[in-house]
Amino acid sequence: MITTKDLTFSYKQEAHTFSFPDIVLKEQENLLILGKSGIGKTTLLHLLAGLLKPNGGSIFIDDLDINSLSANKLDAFRGKNIGLVFQKNHAVRSLTVFKNLQARLFLSRKNIKNTVIDGLLEELDLIEYKNRRISALSEGQLQRLGIAMSVIHNPKVILADEPTSSLDDENCKIVIELLKKQAEKNNANLVVITHDHRIKSFFQNSITL
Amino acid sequence: MNIWKISVENIKSKPLYTLLSVFMLALSIALLLGIQQLKTSFKYQMENNLGDIDLVIGAKGSPLQLVLSSVLHLDNPTGNIPFKEANKFGRNPMIKKAVPISYGDNYKGFRIVGTAPEFMTFYEAEIENGRQVQKSLEVILGHMVAEQLQLKIGDTFLSSHGLVDNDAHVHDDEFTVVGILKPTQKVIDRLIVTNLESIWDVHDHEDHENLDNHEDKEEHEDHEDHDNHGDHQDHTDDEHHDHENHEHNDHEEDKEITSLLISFRNPAALLTLPRRINEDTNMQAALPKYELNKLYEYTGIGFKTISWIAYVILIISGMTIFISLYKMIKERAFDLALLRTYGASNTQLIKMVTYEGLIIICFAFIIGFIFTKAGLYFLFNYLESGYQKTIVQALPISEALQIIGLVFAMIILSISLAIYPIIKMNISTILSNEK
Known part of the structure; x- marks a missing residue:
């Protein structure tokens, strides 16, 4: 469950203030946020992830005002409840696929069995790359690993920032479907921001900034 | 993880x-x-090798050389001094310990030091096994000497003349190992310690031989011969002296030593005694701490x-x-x-x-x-x-x-x-x- 109200944000160096429409997502509801570059999509996503603090307004995730948390508590909250998917960088380069997932779970303070990790890798067709370093993976494999990283800890919210921009049509479809499936499995809200109109048809809810 | x-x-x-x-x-x-x-x-x-040696009395020359040779056993001695005259100072009441040492030989590069038993107390050296030197030609080995030369109690060896290993001038008198010292990490570890008589005996014997065999030779040649061995001049003097007095060889009073190592009972003696020796006698007194500090400052x-x-x-x-x-x-x-x-x-x-x-x-x-x-x-x-x-x-x-x-x-x-x-x-x- 996500609710935002009267969110505003401005970067220190810039005079311009972003104002965002209110978002209300019930359990299992997904949202697509469309918009041109520079319109503040990523800013909104970072506000939802607690990576930025808004100038005004409030964000509630599961009835918790995330901006009322202290910096350390917010780090912990993010680690436990939020999964982020990025456009290109999906995991830590010095670790293998499997160790990335283990490290993620350790940092999220979640205890999940190795067999569950294996299961997820199987599901995402990554099991044979389990012990490879990140640099050995292809674009599509990396994007799938990014999804694995964002859902392995059973988050309440999955936030995806341009997850499909660098993918071809086929991979684009695969990734969006995987994201939706994993969100559903985890009973999580999926919020995707993109300027990629190819994925509009996959979402019932969408807003344009 | x-x-x-x-x-x-x-x-x-x-x-x-x-x-x-x-x-x-x-x-x-x-x-x-x-x-x-x-x-x-x-x-x-x-510093540690000084033990508690406060003063060295030896022949005139460089005080640093005297300290290096008699205390650190590195350089050649400055010369010899009469045992009798040195001993006069040894009886001063301000002096705790006065130990004569005499050089002359080495075995495979390790110096043989003729001295009194108190020599070991400068370094707090103890005997690991064996016993003290009791008679002439018996030696105690420093720990490192025994280790490096693989010598045991009862082993015998022939010394070579001078302080550098050489085959050209080997004495006939056999030294017998009677004791080995515990390691001290001090200079005594690399010394072969014997009594004064051993050194005198080896060289007297030598002198007799020299007299017998080379009676007709010029002293001057003898001198050169020794220099060639990297030997020190005092030995020639020693022999020279012995040539002149060889009929009195057996009287300790006429013997020579390389130096006298002294530790004081009263530090005040440091102020008076060196000056008296340097001014009134043919000998010199050197303060090891002072000389080594000077050297240390340079290096x-x-x-x-x-x-x-x-x-x-x-x-x-x-x-x-x-x-x-x-x-x-x-x-x-x-x-x-x-x-x-x-x-x-x-x-x-x-x-x-x-x-x-x-x-x-x-x-x-x-x-x-x-x-x-x-x-x-x-x-x-x-x-x-x-x-x-x-x-x-x-x-x-x-x-x-x-x-x-x-x-x-x-x-x-x-x-x-x-x-x-x-x-x-x-x-x-x-x-x-x-x-």
Whole structure:
């Protein structure tokens, strides 16, 4: 469950203030946020992830005002409840696929069995790359690993920032479907921001900034 | 999985960088430790070998030479002095101990010192096995001598004349080993100790032979002969003296010794006695502490220079570590930001980078220690081709800790400076600039 109200944000160096429409997502509801570059999509996503603090307004995730948390508590909250998917960088380069997932779970303070990790890798067709370093993976494999990283800890919210921009049509479809499936499995809200109109048809809810 | 394991993985993922940092740091640690160890050994050799010898009385000449020869047993003696005259000073009530020593021979480069039993008390040397010298031609071996020459109690050997190993001039009198000393880490470890009579007997005997065989030879030739052996002039004098008085050879009063080692009961004697000896007699009195301090001041400049070079290297390697960590943090900014989105706190990231630094330091220390040990080993094996058997002194723990502390301070400073960007990190900006 996500609710935002009267969110505003401005970067220190810039005079311009972003104002965002209110978002209300019930359990299992997904949202697509469309918009041109520079319109503040990523800013909104970072506000939802607690990576930025808004100038005004409030964000509630599961009835918790995330901006009322202290910096350390917010780090912990993010680690436990939020999964982020990025456009290109999906995991830590010095670790293998499997160790990335283990490290993620350790940092999220979640205890999940190795067999569950294996299961997820199987599901995402990554099991044979389990012990490879990140640099050995292809674009599509990396994007799938990014999804694995964002859902392995059973988050309440999955936030995806341009997850499909660098993918071809086929991979684009695969990734969006995987994201939706994993969100559903985890009973999580999926919020995707993109300027990629190819994925509009996959979402019932969408807003344009 | 934990922070430590992530650090180890990070280190493993960039072996070349790790290797270079480790090597650089190890080199400067080795240099610092090595220099410190050399300096300590040198100083220890000098100061500790003094035992409680406050004053040396010997023949006129260079006081430094007298101290080097009679106290550190390194240089050639300045000459000989009459035993009788030296003994007059030995009876002064301000003197606690006066021990005569007499040189003349060596065995395989180790000096044979004729002396009194109290000689050993200067160095607090104890007999490990065997007994004290009781009669002429019996010797006690310093620990290192016994070890290096593989001599046991009951073994016998022939000494060579002079203080340098040579085959040209070997005496006929056999020395018998009757005792071996415990290691003292002092100069006595590399000496062969006997009584004064042994030295006199060997050389009297020699002199008789010389007289018998070379009676017609000129003294002048004899003199040259000895110089050729790297021998010291006093021996010629000694023999000269013996030539003249050889019918009185058996009277101790006419014997000569190389020097008299003195320790005072009352330090006030330091002020009066040396002057009296230097002014009123043919002998000189040298103060070992004073002479060695002078020498140490000269050589100290060299050590200081090398130390400074080592410190500069340490600073450079500290900077290298700082630069590589800093660069690594900048390059890995996205990875670090990702870790933050996984729930890692700033503290956890700082821990991670610190662990990486610490892993490098630990390896550097281990390799640095190995470098030092190996370096000094080769250095001394190389140097020991000379007749000076130098002992490498183990570095006192306090000094080693001082260096370790210094290196750690340096590294901690580098790490903290490198960590600064983590504290200042803006995750949102880094994630938005994804490339």
